[in-house]
Amino acid sequence: MARVDESDRHIAMPQHPTGAGVLVLAGSSGRIETDRADLFARHGIRAHAIRWFGGRGQRPVPHEVPLELFVDEIALLRDSCDRVAVLGTSFGAEAALLTACRTTLDAVIAVAPTSVVWPGMLDGSWSSHWTEDGVPLPWVPFVADWSATNDPPEFRGLYAQSLDRHGTEAARIPVERIAGDVLLVVGEDDRVWPSGRFADEIVARRAAAGLATDVRRHPLAGHRVPFPGEPVAQGGRRMARGGSPAADAELGALALGAVLARVLGTTRPG
Template sequence: MALVDEADRHVAIPVTPTGAGVLVLAGSSGRIESDRAELFARHGVRAHAIRWFGGAGQRRVPREVPLELFLDEVALLRESCDRVAVLGTSFGAEAALLTGTRTPVDAVIAIAPTSVVWPGILDGSWSSHWTAAGVPLPWVPFADDWIATTDPPEFRDLYRTSVDRHPAEAQAAAIPVERITGDVLLVVGEDDRVWPSARFADEIVARRAAAGLPTAVVRHPLAGHRVPFPGEAAPSGGTRMARGGSREADDELGAAAWDAVAGLVLGTTRPD
Protein backbone atom coordinates (compact mmCIF):
# COMPACT_ATOMS: atom_id res chain seq x y z
CA MET A 1 0.00 0.00 0.00
CA ALA A 2 1.30 3.46 -0.91
CA LEU A 3 2.58 5.45 2.05
CA VAL A 4 1.68 8.80 0.46
CA ASP A 5 -1.98 9.64 -0.06
CA GLU A 6 -2.90 11.20 -3.39
CA ALA A 7 -3.88 14.38 -1.55
CA ASP A 8 -0.31 14.62 -0.23
CA ARG A 9 1.40 14.26 -3.61
CA HIS A 10 1.71 16.88 -6.36
CA VAL A 11 2.67 15.38 -9.72
CA ALA A 12 4.08 17.82 -12.27
CA ILE A 13 4.06 16.31 -15.76
CA PRO A 14 6.21 17.91 -18.47
CA VAL A 15 4.78 18.76 -21.87
CA THR A 16 7.91 17.35 -23.49
CA PRO A 17 9.27 14.56 -21.25
CA THR A 18 12.99 13.89 -21.18
CA GLY A 19 12.72 10.59 -19.33
CA ALA A 20 14.02 12.18 -16.13
CA GLY A 21 12.14 12.28 -12.85
CA VAL A 22 12.75 13.89 -9.47
CA LEU A 23 11.33 13.44 -5.99
CA VAL A 24 11.11 16.85 -4.27
CA LEU A 25 11.15 17.03 -0.47
CA ALA A 26 10.58 20.04 1.76
CA GLY A 27 12.08 20.43 5.21
CA SER A 28 10.46 21.07 8.58
CA SER A 29 7.74 23.30 7.09
CA GLY A 30 5.92 20.14 6.02
CA ARG A 31 4.67 21.76 2.83
CA ILE A 32 4.30 20.16 -0.58
CA GLU A 33 6.83 21.85 -2.89
CA SER A 34 4.39 22.07 -5.80
CA ASP A 35 5.92 25.24 -7.32
CA ARG A 36 9.37 23.64 -7.37
CA ALA A 37 7.90 20.52 -8.97
CA GLU A 38 6.34 22.65 -11.70
CA LEU A 39 9.71 24.36 -12.28
CA PHE A 40 11.25 20.97 -13.02
CA ALA A 41 8.35 20.03 -15.28
CA ARG A 42 8.98 23.14 -17.39
CA HIS A 43 12.43 21.68 -18.05
CA GLY A 44 11.12 18.31 -19.15
CA VAL A 45 11.34 16.52 -15.78
CA ARG A 46 8.48 14.61 -14.19
CA ALA A 47 8.40 15.75 -10.57
CA HIS A 48 6.69 14.31 -7.51
CA ALA A 49 6.49 16.73 -4.59
CA ILE A 50 5.19 15.00 -1.49
CA ARG A 51 4.21 15.74 2.06
CA TRP A 52 6.18 13.32 4.23
CA PHE A 53 4.77 14.12 7.66
CA GLY A 54 1.49 15.58 8.83
CA GLY A 55 -0.45 14.06 5.94
CA ALA A 56 -3.06 11.33 5.77
CA GLY A 57 -1.87 8.30 7.70
CA GLN A 58 1.56 9.86 8.28
CA ARG A 59 3.53 10.76 11.38
CA ARG A 60 2.32 14.01 12.94
CA VAL A 61 5.85 15.45 13.21
CA PRO A 62 9.30 14.55 11.78
CA ARG A 63 9.82 11.68 14.21
CA GLU A 64 10.12 8.00 13.26
CA VAL A 65 9.15 8.65 9.66
CA PRO A 66 9.57 5.39 7.69
CA LEU A 67 12.22 5.61 4.98
CA GLU A 68 10.06 3.21 2.99
CA LEU A 69 7.86 6.21 2.22
CA PHE A 70 10.66 7.68 0.08
CA LEU A 71 11.78 4.34 -1.34
CA ASP A 72 8.25 3.65 -2.54
CA GLU A 73 8.06 7.07 -4.18
CA VAL A 74 11.35 6.47 -6.02
CA ALA A 75 9.97 3.14 -7.22
CA LEU A 76 6.83 4.90 -8.43
CA LEU A 77 8.92 7.39 -10.42
CA ARG A 78 10.93 4.51 -11.90
CA GLU A 79 7.75 3.21 -13.51
CA SER A 80 7.69 6.17 -15.92
CA CYS A 81 11.24 7.59 -15.82
CA ASP A 82 14.59 6.31 -17.07
CA ARG A 83 16.54 8.54 -14.67
CA VAL A 84 15.46 9.40 -11.11
CA ALA A 85 16.88 11.98 -8.72
CA VAL A 86 15.94 12.94 -5.16
CA LEU A 87 16.14 16.57 -4.04
CA GLY A 88 15.55 17.75 -0.50
CA THR A 89 16.09 20.78 1.70
CA SER A 90 17.15 20.67 5.38
CA PHE A 91 15.29 17.75 7.01
CA GLY A 92 14.32 16.86 3.45
CA ALA A 93 18.02 16.80 2.52
CA GLU A 94 18.57 14.37 5.39
CA ALA A 95 15.84 12.17 3.90
CA ALA A 96 17.22 12.53 0.36
CA LEU A 97 20.71 11.44 1.38
CA LEU A 98 19.39 8.47 3.36
CA THR A 99 17.16 7.45 0.47
CA GLY A 100 20.17 7.38 -1.83
CA THR A 101 21.96 5.02 0.57
CA ARG A 102 19.10 2.51 0.45
CA THR A 103 17.94 2.39 -3.16
CA PRO A 104 19.68 3.14 -6.46
CA VAL A 105 19.10 6.71 -7.61
CA ASP A 106 20.88 8.57 -10.37
CA ALA A 107 21.42 11.73 -8.34
CA VAL A 108 20.91 13.16 -4.88
CA ILE A 109 20.71 16.92 -4.41
CA ALA A 110 20.91 18.04 -0.76
CA ILE A 111 20.21 21.71 -0.03
CA ALA A 112 21.39 22.82 3.44
CA PRO A 113 22.45 19.23 4.20
CA THR A 114 23.33 17.35 7.36
CA SER A 115 25.91 14.60 7.65
CA VAL A 116 24.20 12.83 10.57
CA VAL A 117 20.71 11.76 11.61
CA TRP A 118 18.81 13.96 14.09
CA PRO A 119 15.90 13.36 16.47
CA GLY A 120 12.35 14.65 16.65
CA ILE A 121 10.10 15.00 19.66
CA LEU A 122 6.51 13.94 20.15
CA ASP A 123 4.58 14.08 23.44
CA GLY A 124 7.83 14.72 25.31
CA SER A 125 9.64 11.71 23.85
CA TRP A 126 12.70 11.99 21.60
CA SER A 127 13.49 9.48 18.87
CA SER A 128 15.12 9.37 15.46
CA HIS A 129 13.69 11.30 12.55
CA TRP A 130 13.62 8.02 10.59
CA THR A 131 12.94 4.31 10.80
CA ALA A 132 13.89 1.44 8.50
CA ALA A 133 11.80 -1.72 8.70
CA GLY A 134 10.22 -0.19 11.80
CA VAL A 135 13.52 0.31 13.64
CA PRO A 136 14.64 3.88 14.49
CA LEU A 137 17.97 4.87 12.93
CA PRO A 138 20.75 5.95 15.32
CA TRP A 139 20.60 9.68 16.06
CA VAL A 140 22.58 12.42 17.76
CA PRO A 141 21.01 13.61 21.02
CA PHE A 142 20.75 17.32 21.60
CA ALA A 143 22.83 19.05 24.25
CA ASP A 144 20.22 19.29 26.98
CA ASP A 145 21.69 22.38 28.63
CA TRP A 146 21.81 24.51 25.48
CA ILE A 147 19.88 27.79 25.61
CA ALA A 148 19.18 30.14 22.70
CA THR A 149 20.74 33.57 23.15
CA THR A 150 19.16 35.34 20.16
CA ASP A 151 15.66 36.36 19.16
CA PRO A 152 14.58 34.82 16.86
CA PRO A 153 16.65 31.83 17.96
CA GLU A 154 19.64 30.62 15.99
CA PHE A 155 20.03 26.85 16.34
CA ARG A 156 23.34 26.46 14.51
CA ASP A 157 25.32 26.30 17.74
CA LEU A 158 22.91 23.75 19.23
CA TYR A 159 23.62 21.30 16.39
CA ARG A 160 27.35 21.99 16.48
CA THR A 161 27.54 21.57 20.26
CA SER A 162 25.46 18.40 20.16
CA VAL A 163 27.75 16.71 17.62
CA ASP A 164 30.89 17.76 19.49
CA ARG A 165 29.54 16.61 22.84
CA HIS A 166 28.38 13.20 21.58
CA PRO A 167 31.13 11.92 19.27
CA ALA A 168 30.25 8.24 19.66
CA GLU A 169 26.59 8.85 18.89
CA ALA A 170 27.56 11.12 15.98
CA GLN A 171 29.72 8.38 14.52
CA ALA A 172 26.88 5.86 14.81
CA ALA A 173 24.41 8.35 13.32
CA ALA A 174 26.61 9.36 10.37
CA ILE A 175 24.76 9.03 7.07
CA PRO A 176 26.70 6.41 5.03
CA VAL A 177 26.94 8.63 1.96
CA GLU A 178 29.62 6.39 0.44
CA ARG A 179 26.77 3.96 -0.34
CA ILE A 180 25.12 6.42 -2.72
CA THR A 181 25.80 5.05 -6.19
CA GLY A 182 24.53 8.09 -8.07
CA ASP A 183 25.87 11.61 -8.33
CA VAL A 184 25.74 13.86 -5.25
CA LEU A 185 25.36 17.65 -5.22
CA LEU A 186 25.36 19.74 -2.04
CA VAL A 187 24.06 23.33 -2.00
CA VAL A 188 25.32 25.35 0.96
CA GLY A 189 24.80 28.83 2.33
CA GLU A 190 27.70 29.46 4.69
CA ASP A 191 25.63 31.93 6.73
CA ASP A 192 23.13 29.16 7.56
CA ARG A 193 21.93 29.93 11.10
CA VAL A 194 19.68 26.85 11.42
CA TRP A 195 22.44 24.26 11.49
CA PRO A 196 26.09 24.21 10.37
CA SER A 197 25.38 22.94 6.87
CA ALA A 198 28.81 24.08 5.60
CA ARG A 199 30.52 21.89 8.22
CA PHE A 200 28.14 19.02 7.44
CA ALA A 201 28.85 19.37 3.71
CA ASP A 202 32.58 19.18 4.35
CA GLU A 203 32.03 15.98 6.34
CA ILE A 204 29.98 14.45 3.53
CA VAL A 205 32.64 15.36 0.97
CA ALA A 206 35.38 13.86 3.14
CA ARG A 207 33.49 10.62 3.77
CA ARG A 208 32.81 10.13 0.07
CA ALA A 209 36.36 11.12 -0.89
CA ALA A 210 37.71 8.45 1.47
CA ALA A 211 35.71 5.96 -0.61
CA GLY A 212 37.06 7.42 -3.86
CA LEU A 213 33.78 9.14 -4.76
CA PRO A 214 33.36 12.72 -6.03
CA THR A 215 30.88 15.20 -4.58
CA ALA A 216 29.86 18.49 -6.18
CA VAL A 217 29.32 21.47 -3.89
CA VAL A 218 27.87 24.89 -4.71
CA ARG A 219 28.49 27.45 -1.93
CA HIS A 220 27.82 31.09 -1.17
CA PRO A 221 29.54 32.79 1.80
CA LEU A 222 26.61 35.10 2.59
CA ALA A 223 23.60 32.88 1.84
CA GLY A 224 21.47 31.24 4.50
CA HIS A 225 19.41 28.11 5.04
CA ARG A 226 16.73 28.71 2.42
CA VAL A 227 17.70 28.63 -1.24
CA PRO A 228 15.17 29.70 -3.91
CA PHE A 229 15.80 28.73 -7.51
CA PRO A 230 15.39 31.34 -10.28
CA GLY A 231 11.77 32.37 -10.59
CA GLU A 232 10.72 30.92 -7.24
CA ALA A 233 9.21 33.07 -4.51
CA ALA A 234 11.13 33.38 -1.26
CA PRO A 235 10.22 30.40 0.96
CA SER A 236 8.04 31.14 3.97
CA GLY A 237 6.37 29.32 6.84
CA GLY A 238 7.85 26.84 9.26
CA THR A 239 9.04 27.33 12.82
CA ARG A 240 10.05 30.84 13.86
CA MET A 241 13.86 30.94 13.84
CA ALA A 242 16.81 32.80 12.35
CA ARG A 243 17.82 31.26 9.03
CA GLY A 244 20.67 33.56 8.03
CA GLY A 245 21.52 34.98 4.65
CA SER A 246 19.67 37.70 2.78
CA ARG A 247 17.25 37.64 -0.14
CA GLU A 248 20.02 38.84 -2.46
CA ALA A 249 22.58 36.27 -1.32
CA ASP A 250 20.03 33.45 -1.19
CA ASP A 251 18.91 34.28 -4.73
CA GLU A 252 22.53 34.33 -5.90
CA LEU A 253 23.13 30.89 -4.45
CA GLY A 254 19.95 29.55 -6.01
CA ALA A 255 20.91 30.94 -9.41
CA ALA A 256 24.44 29.53 -9.13
CA ALA A 257 23.11 26.12 -8.09
CA TRP A 258 20.30 25.80 -10.61
CA ASP A 259 22.39 24.85 -13.65
CA ALA A 260 24.17 22.15 -11.63
CA VAL A 261 20.87 20.91 -10.17
CA ALA A 262 19.11 20.76 -13.54
CA GLY A 263 22.14 19.16 -15.16
CA LEU A 264 22.30 16.37 -12.60
CA VAL A 265 18.57 15.72 -12.67
CA LEU A 266 18.57 15.57 -16.48
CA GLY A 267 21.86 13.70 -16.63
CA THR A 268 23.55 16.22 -18.89
CA THR A 269 26.36 17.03 -16.44
CA ARG A 270 28.37 15.12 -13.82
CA PRO A 271 30.19 16.28 -10.68
CA ASP A 272 33.80 17.33 -11.20
Protein backbone atom coordinates in the same frame (compact mmCIF):
# COMPACT_ATOMS: atom_id res chain seq x y z
CA MET B 1 4.16 -0.36 0.47
CA ALA B 2 4.38 2.96 2.39
CA ARG B 3 2.44 4.88 -0.23
CA VAL B 4 1.72 8.60 -0.01
CA ASP B 5 -1.96 9.50 -0.19
CA GLU B 6 -2.95 11.29 -3.41
CA SER B 7 -3.97 14.34 -1.38
CA ASP B 8 -0.36 14.63 -0.15
CA ARG B 9 1.28 14.40 -3.59
CA HIS B 10 1.65 16.98 -6.36
CA ILE B 11 2.72 15.56 -9.72
CA ALA B 12 4.12 18.09 -12.18
CA MET B 13 4.03 16.69 -15.72
CA PRO B 14 6.35 18.19 -18.35
CA GLN B 15 4.97 19.26 -21.70
CA HIS B 16 8.08 17.89 -23.38
CA PRO B 17 9.33 14.92 -21.28
CA THR B 18 13.02 14.11 -21.17
CA GLY B 19 12.61 10.78 -19.41
CA ALA B 20 13.96 12.21 -16.15
CA GLY B 21 12.08 12.32 -12.87
CA VAL B 22 12.72 13.83 -9.45
CA LEU B 23 11.24 13.42 -5.98
CA VAL B 24 11.06 16.80 -4.23
CA LEU B 25 11.11 16.97 -0.41
CA ALA B 26 10.54 19.99 1.81
CA GLY B 27 12.06 20.40 5.24
CA SER B 28 10.44 20.97 8.63
CA SER B 29 7.69 23.19 7.19
CA GLY B 30 5.81 20.06 6.13
CA ARG B 31 4.57 21.70 2.94
CA ILE B 32 4.29 20.18 -0.52
CA GLU B 33 6.86 21.89 -2.77
CA THR B 34 4.48 22.54 -5.66
CA ASP B 35 6.34 25.54 -7.08
CA ARG B 36 9.65 23.66 -7.14
CA ALA B 37 8.02 20.65 -8.79
CA ASP B 38 6.47 22.91 -11.43
CA LEU B 39 9.88 24.46 -12.06
CA PHE B 40 11.33 21.04 -12.84
CA ALA B 41 8.41 20.26 -15.15
CA ARG B 42 9.19 23.39 -17.19
CA HIS B 43 12.58 21.81 -17.87
CA GLY B 44 11.12 18.53 -19.12
CA ILE B 45 11.38 16.67 -15.79
CA ARG B 46 8.50 14.78 -14.17
CA ALA B 47 8.41 15.86 -10.52
CA HIS B 48 6.67 14.32 -7.52
CA ALA B 49 6.46 16.72 -4.58
CA ILE B 50 5.13 14.99 -1.47
CA ARG B 51 4.18 15.79 2.08
CA TRP B 52 6.10 13.35 4.27
CA PHE B 53 4.69 14.17 7.70
CA GLY B 54 1.43 15.67 8.89
CA GLY B 55 -0.52 14.18 6.01
CA ARG B 56 -3.12 11.45 5.77
CA GLY B 57 -1.91 8.33 7.56
CA GLN B 58 1.47 9.94 8.25
CA ARG B 59 3.42 10.75 11.37
CA PRO B 60 2.28 14.12 12.78
CA VAL B 61 5.81 15.53 13.09
CA PRO B 62 9.35 14.58 11.89
CA HIS B 63 9.60 11.72 14.39
CA GLU B 64 10.11 8.07 13.39
CA VAL B 65 9.10 8.67 9.76
CA PRO B 66 9.57 5.44 7.75
CA LEU B 67 12.23 5.70 5.05
CA GLU B 68 10.13 3.25 3.05
CA LEU B 69 7.85 6.22 2.29
CA PHE B 70 10.58 7.72 0.10
CA VAL B 71 11.89 4.45 -1.30
CA ASP B 72 8.41 3.52 -2.50
CA GLU B 73 7.85 6.93 -4.08
CA ILE B 74 11.13 6.48 -5.97
CA ALA B 75 9.77 3.14 -7.22
CA LEU B 76 6.70 4.94 -8.57
CA LEU B 77 8.91 7.36 -10.48
CA ARG B 78 10.95 4.46 -11.85
CA ASP B 79 7.79 3.08 -13.44
CA SER B 80 7.63 6.07 -15.80
CA CYS B 81 11.14 7.57 -15.89
CA ASP B 82 14.47 6.38 -17.28
CA ARG B 83 16.48 8.49 -14.84
CA VAL B 84 15.41 9.32 -11.27
CA ALA B 85 16.80 11.78 -8.73
CA VAL B 86 15.77 13.09 -5.32
CA LEU B 87 16.11 16.66 -4.06
CA GLY B 88 15.55 17.60 -0.44
CA THR B 89 16.04 20.67 1.73
CA SER B 90 17.13 20.62 5.40
CA PHE B 91 15.29 17.70 7.08
CA GLY B 92 14.28 16.77 3.53
CA ALA B 93 17.96 16.70 2.57
CA GLU B 94 18.54 14.33 5.48
CA ALA B 95 15.79 12.09 4.07
CA ALA B 96 17.16 12.40 0.52
CA LEU B 97 20.68 11.32 1.48
CA LEU B 98 19.43 8.42 3.60
CA THR B 99 17.13 7.27 0.78
CA ALA B 100 19.97 7.41 -1.73
CA CYS B 101 21.95 5.08 0.56
CA ARG B 102 19.16 2.50 0.35
CA THR B 103 17.84 2.46 -3.21
CA THR B 104 19.21 3.03 -6.70
CA LEU B 105 19.17 6.69 -7.70
CA ASP B 106 20.92 8.48 -10.51
CA ALA B 107 21.43 11.64 -8.45
CA VAL B 108 20.74 13.17 -5.06
CA ILE B 109 20.68 16.91 -4.42
CA ALA B 110 20.83 18.03 -0.80
CA VAL B 111 20.12 21.70 -0.08
CA ALA B 112 21.30 22.79 3.39
CA PRO B 113 22.39 19.19 4.12
CA THR B 114 23.32 17.31 7.26
CA SER B 115 25.89 14.55 7.62
CA VAL B 116 24.16 12.80 10.53
CA VAL B 117 20.70 11.75 11.68
CA TRP B 118 18.89 14.05 14.12
CA PRO B 119 16.00 13.52 16.55
CA GLY B 120 12.46 14.80 16.73
CA MET B 121 10.04 14.99 19.64
CA LEU B 122 6.51 13.58 19.87
CA ASP B 123 4.42 13.55 23.05
CA GLY B 124 7.47 14.51 25.10
CA SER B 125 9.62 11.68 23.76
CA TRP B 126 12.76 12.11 21.66
CA SER B 127 13.53 9.61 18.94
CA SER B 128 15.11 9.46 15.50
CA HIS B 129 13.61 11.37 12.61
CA TRP B 130 13.55 8.07 10.69
CA THR B 131 12.84 4.37 10.92
CA GLU B 132 13.78 1.44 8.69
CA ASP B 133 11.77 -1.78 8.94
CA GLY B 134 10.07 -0.16 11.94
CA VAL B 135 13.34 0.39 13.85
CA PRO B 136 14.51 3.96 14.63
CA LEU B 137 17.85 4.87 13.05
CA PRO B 138 20.62 5.91 15.48
CA TRP B 139 20.63 9.67 16.02
CA VAL B 140 22.67 12.42 17.66
CA PRO B 141 21.00 13.56 20.91
CA PHE B 142 20.76 17.26 21.62
CA VAL B 143 22.83 18.67 24.48
CA ALA B 144 20.61 19.41 27.46
CA ASP B 145 22.35 22.59 28.66
CA TRP B 146 22.08 24.66 25.47
CA SER B 147 19.90 27.76 25.22
CA ALA B 148 19.42 30.31 22.47
CA THR B 149 20.95 33.75 23.03
CA ASN B 150 19.42 35.48 19.99
CA ASP B 151 15.92 36.59 19.07
CA PRO B 152 14.75 35.10 16.80
CA PRO B 153 16.71 32.05 17.96
CA GLU B 154 19.65 30.64 16.03
CA PHE B 155 19.97 26.87 16.40
CA ARG B 156 23.30 26.46 14.63
CA GLY B 157 25.16 26.28 17.95
CA LEU B 158 22.82 23.61 19.31
CA TYR B 159 23.53 21.30 16.38
CA ALA B 160 27.28 21.96 16.44
CA GLN B 161 27.62 21.37 20.19
CA SER B 162 25.44 18.28 20.06
CA LEU B 163 27.53 16.77 17.28
CA ASP B 164 30.77 17.59 19.12
CA ARG B 165 29.57 15.95 22.35
CA HIS B 166 27.33 13.12 21.22
CA GLY B 167 28.15 12.40 17.58
CA THR B 168 28.73 8.71 16.88
CA GLU B 169 29.69 6.71 13.83
CA ALA B 170 26.33 4.94 14.02
CA ALA B 171 24.46 8.23 13.56
CA ARG B 172 26.43 9.29 10.49
CA ILE B 173 24.72 9.03 7.12
CA PRO B 174 26.71 6.42 5.11
CA VAL B 175 27.09 8.66 2.06
CA GLU B 176 29.87 6.44 0.73
CA ARG B 177 27.10 4.00 -0.24
CA ILE B 178 25.56 6.45 -2.71
CA ALA B 179 26.43 5.33 -6.21
CA GLY B 180 24.77 8.16 -8.13
CA ASP B 181 25.80 11.79 -8.48
CA VAL B 182 25.79 13.85 -5.26
CA LEU B 183 25.30 17.61 -5.32
CA LEU B 184 25.27 19.72 -2.14
CA VAL B 185 23.95 23.31 -2.08
CA VAL B 186 25.24 25.26 0.90
CA GLY B 187 24.78 28.75 2.32
CA GLU B 188 27.73 29.37 4.63
CA ASP B 189 25.68 31.86 6.68
CA ASP B 190 23.13 29.15 7.56
CA ARG B 191 21.97 29.94 11.11
CA VAL B 192 19.68 26.92 11.48
CA TRP B 193 22.45 24.33 11.47
CA PRO B 194 26.08 24.27 10.27
CA SER B 195 25.37 22.98 6.78
CA GLY B 196 28.83 24.08 5.60
CA ARG B 197 30.47 21.84 8.20
CA PHE B 198 28.08 19.01 7.37
CA ALA B 199 28.89 19.37 3.67
CA ASP B 200 32.61 19.18 4.39
CA GLU B 201 32.07 15.96 6.36
CA ILE B 202 30.05 14.45 3.50
CA VAL B 203 32.72 15.38 0.97
CA ALA B 204 35.50 13.93 3.15
CA ARG B 205 33.64 10.69 3.81
CA ARG B 206 32.94 10.15 0.13
CA ALA B 207 36.47 11.15 -0.89
CA ALA B 208 37.87 8.50 1.47
CA ALA B 209 35.82 5.99 -0.53
CA GLY B 210 37.13 7.35 -3.84
CA LEU B 211 33.87 9.16 -4.69
CA ALA B 212 33.45 12.72 -5.95
CA THR B 213 30.95 15.21 -4.57
CA ASP B 214 29.88 18.47 -6.21
CA VAL B 215 29.30 21.41 -3.82
CA ARG B 216 27.85 24.80 -4.71
CA ARG B 217 28.42 27.37 -1.96
CA HIS B 218 27.77 31.02 -1.24
CA PRO B 219 29.51 32.69 1.72
CA LEU B 220 26.60 35.03 2.51
CA ALA B 221 23.59 32.79 1.79
CA GLY B 222 21.48 31.20 4.50
CA HIS B 223 19.34 28.12 5.08
CA ARG B 224 16.61 28.78 2.53
CA VAL B 225 17.67 28.76 -1.11
CA PRO B 226 15.10 29.78 -3.76
CA PHE B 227 15.75 28.78 -7.35
CA PRO B 228 15.03 31.28 -10.14
CA GLY B 229 11.36 31.26 -11.04
CA GLU B 230 10.01 30.13 -7.68
CA PRO B 231 8.82 32.23 -4.72
CA VAL B 232 10.77 32.49 -1.50
CA ALA B 233 9.48 29.91 1.00
CA GLN B 234 7.46 31.29 3.90
CA GLY B 235 6.19 29.85 7.16
CA GLY B 236 7.72 27.28 9.45
CA ARG B 237 8.96 27.77 12.98
CA ARG B 238 10.10 31.24 13.97
CA MET B 239 13.90 31.20 13.88
CA ALA B 240 16.92 32.91 12.36
CA ARG B 241 17.84 31.31 9.04
CA GLY B 242 20.74 33.54 8.04
CA GLY B 243 21.59 34.92 4.65
CA SER B 244 19.79 37.73 2.85
CA PRO B 245 17.25 37.78 0.03
CA ALA B 246 19.96 38.81 -2.43
CA ALA B 247 22.56 36.25 -1.34
CA ASP B 248 20.02 33.43 -1.09
CA ALA B 249 18.80 34.20 -4.62
CA GLU B 250 22.37 34.32 -5.90
CA LEU B 251 23.05 30.84 -4.53
CA GLY B 252 19.84 29.55 -6.08
CA ALA B 253 20.82 30.97 -9.45
CA LEU B 254 24.35 29.58 -9.11
CA ALA B 255 23.06 26.13 -8.20
CA LEU B 256 20.13 25.68 -10.58
CA GLY B 257 22.19 24.76 -13.63
CA ALA B 258 24.06 22.11 -11.66
CA VAL B 259 20.80 20.79 -10.17
CA LEU B 260 19.20 20.40 -13.60
CA ALA B 261 22.35 18.82 -15.00
CA ARG B 262 22.40 16.18 -12.26
CA VAL B 263 18.70 15.40 -12.63
CA LEU B 264 18.89 15.24 -16.43
CA GLY B 265 22.26 13.48 -16.48
CA THR B 266 23.83 15.94 -18.91
CA THR B 267 27.06 16.40 -16.91
CA ARG B 268 28.84 14.63 -14.09
CA PRO B 269 30.61 16.14 -11.06
CA GLY B 270 34.33 16.54 -11.42
